[in-house]
Amino acid sequence: MHDTSASLAISALPAFSDNYLWLIHCGQHALVVDPGDAEVVEQALQAHQLQLVGILLTHHHSDHVGGAAVLQQHWQCPVYAPYSDLPVYRALQASRVQQGDQIYFSHFGTLTIDVLSLPGHTLDHIAYYLNRQHLFSGDVLFGAGCGRLFEGTPSQMHASLQQIAALPTTTLIYPAHEYTAHNIAFAQTVDPDNPELQQRAQDAAALRARERPTLPTTLALELATNPFLRCEALSHLPAFLNWPTLDVFTELRARRNQF
Numbered sequence: 001m002h003d004t005s006a007s008l009a010i011s012a013l014p015a016f017s018d019n020y021l022w023l024i025h026c027g028q029h030a031l032v033v034d035p036g037d038a039e040v041v042e043q044a045l046q047a048h049q050l051q052l053v054g055i056l057l058t059h060h061h062s063d064h065v066g067g068a069a070v071l072q073q074h075w076q077c078p079v080y081a082p083y084s085d086l087p088v089y090r091a092l093q094a095s096r097v098q099q100g101d102q103i104y105f106s107h108f109g110t111l112t113i114d115v116l117s118l119p120g121h122t123l124d125h126i127a128y129y130l131n132r133q134h135l136f137s138g139d140v141l142f143g144a145g146c147g148r149l150f151e152g153t154p155s156q157m158h159a160s161l162q163q164i165a166a167l168p169t170t171t172l173i174y175p176a177h178e179y180t181a182h183n184i185a186f187a188q189t190v191d192p193d194n195p196e197l198q199q200r201a202q203d204a205a206a207l208r209a210r211e212r213p214t215l216p217t218t219l220a221l222e223l224a225t226n227p228f229l230r231c232e233a234l235s236h237l238p239a240f241l242n243w244p245t246l247d248v249f250t251e252l253r254a255r256r257n258q259f
């Protein structure tokens with residue numbers, strides 16, 4: 001993980017049972033996405049002699065924001081958060097960002113971060129799109145799956161996923177949880193004859209057997225294997241009999257909740 005070339009590097013910091021806190025670093029400076037646990041971040045910073053210069057929050061759930069206040073106090077760094085008036089963001093004096101906003105950090109040269117508004121998991125959920133190449137998708141898109149609908153509607157989540165689907169297929173995606181293997185098991189129940197999904201099941205199992213992350217993923221792989229991005233293709237299977245794609249999405253999300 002140590003970066004001596006001052007080029008951009010991105011590391012997964014495992015936390016809790018299945019979260020990843022994503023550390024973006026360049027030279028001696030680092031940003032963290034969704035620091036649910038401050039201690040995990042501090043240990044990584046110390047081990048690699050990095051200074052934290054910014055905190056990026058995708059949504060307000062405690063496993064994503066829980067460590068932000070302690071880190072901000074220690075490092076006196078800016079916090080970016082969704083454009084909603086929640087006490088947790090007010091307490092952090094976070095800069096609120098939304099679709100169309102762009103964030104820069106002076107320590108990171110030409111690095112740019114575009115903000116996408118992706119409601120569904122929560123109403124105010126945002127994602128951070130680094131250099132139009134790396135998407136930090138929080139709890140919207142997971143490997144072979146998507147987030148639960150705690151606040152938004154199926155229609156909102158479906159539209160958010162379609163917005164991700166329209167990005168370049170080479171986009172690398174960094175979800176906040178290691179749910180890939182279970183999501184693949186579900187995907188195989190609705191898309192059983194998909195050879196790319198079968199291959200992904202083997203690849204993911206091999207990585208998890210070595211306790212390696214299955215992430216980041218690529219948009220190309222998600223388009224080929226993630227049922228929540230394949231509603232149109234699945235609607236032509238006998239099980240769905242040409243349902244509208246939103247109906248397929250809604251049914252998939254309901255079935256996944258029970259899986």
Ligand SMILES: [Zn+2]
Binds near residue numbers: 121
């Ligand atoms: Zn969440």
